[in-house]
Amino acid sequence: MAVTNGDLMLQTMVAAFAAGIMLIVVSRRVQLPAIVLLLLGGYACGPQILGIVRPDSLGGGLVVIVELAVGLILFDGGLTLDVQGYRLASGPIRRLLTVGVVVTWLGTAVAIGVIFPDVPISIALLAGSLVIVTGPTVIGPLLKRTKVNARLNHILHWESVLIDPIGVFVAILCFEWIGGMEGGTAVAHFGMRVFWGLAVGIGGGLLAHRLLHGAFVPEELINISVLAMAVLIFGLGEVVLAKSGLLSVTVAGFVIGVKKPPELKRIRRFKAEIADLAIAILFILLASRLRSEQFLAFGAGGALVVAIVMFIIRPLNVVVSTVGYNVTWKEQLFLSWIAPRGIVAASMASLVSLQLADTFGGSAAFVETFVYSVIVGTVVLQGLTAGLAADLLEVRAPAPTGWMIVGAHRLGQEVARFVSETARARAIVVDTNAKMVSEARQEGLQAIVADARDLDLMDRDEFQGIGNLLALTDNEDLNMLLCQRWSDAFGRARVFFWSPSADRRPGERIGQAVWSRLPKPSILSAELARNEAAAVLDTSADPGRLSQGTPIAAFRKSQVNLTPADSAPAGAAEAYPLLVLRREADYLRRGLRPELAVRLEIENQRALFEELVSRIVEVEPKVPREAMLKELIDREQVWPTALGHGIAVPHAYCRALTGRICAVAQIPAGVDFKAPDGEKVRLVFLLLSPQGDPEGHLATMAEIARMVADPEVRDSLLSASSPEDLLARLRTAAPA
Numbered sequence: 080m081a082v083t084n085g086d087l088m089l090q091t092m093v094a095a096f097a098a099g100i101m102l103i104v105v106s107r108r109v110q111l112p113a114i115v116l117l118l119l120g121g122y123a124c125g126p127q128i129l130g131i132v133r134p135d136s137l138g139g140g141l142v143v144i145v146e147l148a149v150g151l152i153l154f155d156g157g158l159t160l161d162v163q164g165y166r167l168a169s170g171p172i173r174r175l176l177t178v179g180v181v182v183t184w185l186g187t188a189v190a191i192g193v194i195f196p197d198v199p200i201s202i203a204l205l206a207g208s209l210v211i212v213t214g215p216t217v218i219g220p221l222l223k224r225t226k227v228n229a230r231l232n233h234i235l236h237w238e239s240v241l242i243d244p245i246g247v248f249v250a251i252l253c254f255e256w257i258g259g260m261e262g263g264t265a266v267a268h269f270g271m272r273v274f275w276g277l278a279v280g281i282g283g284g285l286l287a288h289r290l291l292h293g294a295f296v297p298e299e300l301i302n303i304s305v306l307a308m309a310v311l312i313f314g315l316g317e318v319v320l321a322k323s324g325l326l327s328v329t330v331a332g333f334v335i336g337v338k339k340p341p342e343l344k345r346i347r348r349f350k351a352e353i354a355d356l357a358i359a360i361l362f363i364l365l366a367s368r369l370r371s372e373q374f375l376a377f378g379a380g381g382a383l384v385v386a387i388v389m390f391i392i393r394p395l396n397v398v399v400s401t402v403g404y405n406v407t408w409k410e411q412l413f414l415s416w417i418a419p420r421g422i423v424a425a426s427m428a429s430l431v432s433l434q435l436a437d438t439f440g441g442s443a444a445f446v447e448t449f450v451y452s453v454i455v456g457t458v459v460l461q462g463l464t465a466g467l468a469a470d471l472l473e474v475r476a477p478a479p480t481g482w483m484i485v486g487a488h489r490l491g492q493e494v495a496r497f498v499s500e501t502a503r504a505r506a507i508v509v510d511t512n513a514k515m516v517s518e519a520r521q522e523g524l525q526a527i528v529a530d531a532r533d534l535d536l537m538d539r540d541e542f543q544g545i546g547n548l549l550a551l552t553d554n555e556d557l558n559m560l561l562c563q564r565w566s567d568a569f570g571r572a573r574v575f576f577w578s579p580s581a582d583r584r585p586g587e588r589i590g591q592a593v594w595s596r597l598p599k600p601s602i603l604s605a606e607l608a609r610n611e612a613a614a615v616l617d618t619s620a621d622p623g624r625l626s627q628g629t630p631i632a633a634f635r636k637s638q639v640n641l642t643p644a645d646s647a648p649a650g651a652a653e654a655y656p657l658l659v660l661r662r663e664a665d666y667l668r669r670g671l672r673p674e675l676a677v678r679l680e681i682e683n684q685r686a687l688f689e690e691l692v693s694r695i696v697e698v699e700p701k702v703p704r705e706a707m708l709k710e711l712i713d714r715e716q717v718w719p720t721a722l723g724h725g726i727a728v729p730h731a732y733c734r735a736l737t738g739r740i741c742a743v744a745q746i747p748a749g750v751d752f753k754a755p756d757g758e759k760v761r762l763v764f765l766l767l768s769p770q771g772d773p774e775g776h777l778a779t780m781a782e783i784a785r786m787v788a789d790p791e792v793r794d795s796l797l798s799a800s801s802p803e804d805l806l807a808r809l810r811t812a813a814p815a
Contacts, residue, residue: 099359121366157332214421280330479546481505562590
């Protein structure tokens with residue numbers, strides 16, 4: 080069966096989609112610039128090797144695909160522009176986009192003219208215009224990896240986004256001049272493109288925001304509606320003046336980003352995925368057109384021109400654009416080294432080559448070869464060495480010392496206050512409970528209502544300088560999930576979580592468990608609120624302070640340490656700020672009554688409950704004897720309260736009580752509680768708590784469970800010679 084052009088078109092697009100996305104995934108896994116793999120993959124898929132991608136089969140459709148994809152990429156770039164970042168380095172950014180453009184354009188054209196005197200000056204100017212652009216598709220991932228200081232980050236990002244449409248306009252100006260248009264007319268067209276692109280972009284961006292803000296678009300259709308708006312804005316720009324659509328979509332994206340609609344995070348995430356898809360497809364399609372012969376013919380002269388662009392023209396551009404501003408020589412060197420070209424340069428070079436091929440065959444190939452050589456040279460050399468350059472020049476952003484604390488309860492507030500006031504680091508409290516967040520703000524803390532699982536929080540201004548996580552919810556699984564999600568952003572050594580069972584689940588966790596011997600954060604917070612516990616700041620050098628409560632945070636060597644007891648300095652005493660949780664009177668000890676500690680010779684469970692409840696009623700007459708007795712017996716039928724090893728903790732709530740009360744009974748002969756280990760119960764803690772105090776009730780039970788889980792403590796309690804001896808041993812064993 081004969082293969083039709085339609086079959087080749089389908090094969091080409093399927094292969095471009097599949098290979099492009101696969102190579103982007105691989106590049107993320109191996110931490111390599113995606114463009115390197117896409118260029119190699121596109122060339123391998125093309126007619127030169129595998130032949131599964133045939134861009135010629137697309138005909139004029141290739142131009143449409145390229146222009147539309149570039150428009151969507153620039154729309155995504157516009158969405159990410161930060162006005163605050165522009166204000167931080169507005170001078171250098173303005174110069175890079177004006178004077179710097181001229182330096183790169185004319186400097187490159189002169190270098191080509193000198194080294195390749197046979198190349199017409201018009202072609203040299205066109206080639207120079209095509210390497211003006213850098214591009215967010217390369218700069219964005221590079222900045223994420225290197226994490227340079229804020230000023231460099233903003234300069235490079237703003238330059239990469241806005242220089243793309245500027246470079247395209249300059250390239251079109253040169254193209255129209257080559258095509259025979261008079262210089263004055265070409266310049267007039269340039270001005271008209273700028274005016275029309277700005278007008279359509281601003282108007283379209285405002286209209287798109289209006290539609291989003293007015294809830295006209297259903298929530299489930301927001302992403303695809305914004306995509307349609309971007310395409311429409313691009314089309315409106317192109318209909319009137321070709322190539323003005325690129326400026327239109329960039330400006331529209333910027334306007335929507337500045338207006339900050341509630342759905343902006345979703346839109347950015349969706350558009351970033353669309354941009355990745357567009358980059359993947361474009362590079363596969365365009366790289367498949369390249370031929371090895373054109374690069375071999377480029378020769379040493381071509382390599383020299385590329386070197387001049389990288390090592391002379393770019394540094395000259397940076398010096399001219401930053402002189403007179405507060406930019407250090409190390410920052411200037413870094414800016415000089417980082418200017419990788421991306422998809423816009425590749426797309427325009429390919430489009431120009433296609434449209435000039437018939438008229439300027441050799442020159443068209445020269446332009447394409449030169450631009451792709453610059454792309455490969457800058458992406459490979461600069462992309463792979465950016466981190467090393469940042470380290471050598473010491474321009475990386477300082478390691479973030481701030482803390483994100485999940486949980487706006489009292490315990491979270493105490494830790495946040497220690498971090499912000501004692502460690503002098505940024506602390507931000509995150510919670511979905513608006514009431515708790517409001518209380519935290521009233522305490523002078525920075526707190527926001529948000530879902531801590533949302534990684535887009537890092538894009539918020541409040542999160543600048545945040546590099547550590549402390550998850551303090553009552554849900555152990557949620558805490559571990561938060562650590563897992565944020566470990567990529569902060570690093571595994573910088574995520575911490577409360578977990579009572581972390582020691583039993585080491586293989587499941589990412590991050591470090593803290594305070595595992597303490598009860599749930601909500602219980603501790605309730606205790607702090609009732610002044611039954613206190614978080615005390617101790618700045619003394621007394622080595623005994625570590626045993627005067629539970630140390631929960633220390634500030635030593637300019638770092639916050641959440642496990643101070645495990646890392647206390649050995650030897651001489653050292654004075655450093657230490658946050659100690661002192662439980663002024665623990666739950667169990669406050670619930671014990673000497674008159675309710677008894678030794679009984681009883682053989683069955685019901686008789687035991689009758690005796691203990693009767694004694695409690697003598698102490699607290701308001702307790703309804705029969706109702707409590709029934710509740711205790713019924714609970715045992717459904718859920719036995721034996722802990723094993725001869726211990727049981729029957730318990731219930733009582734509306735008549737205003738405080739917890741705990742009766743303790745020694746039963747030498749033992750009573751059958753249907754214990755999991757089959758052993759008879761010889762020591763009973765009967766706990767009754769007020770109906771409105773679930774935290775204290777659960778905390779007391781947890782205290783008992785932790786205490787008797789220790790074999791030495793358990794044996795000591797079981798071997799007590801009398802009720803008085805038992806109470807004395809309980810007071811010694813219970814945590815202070």
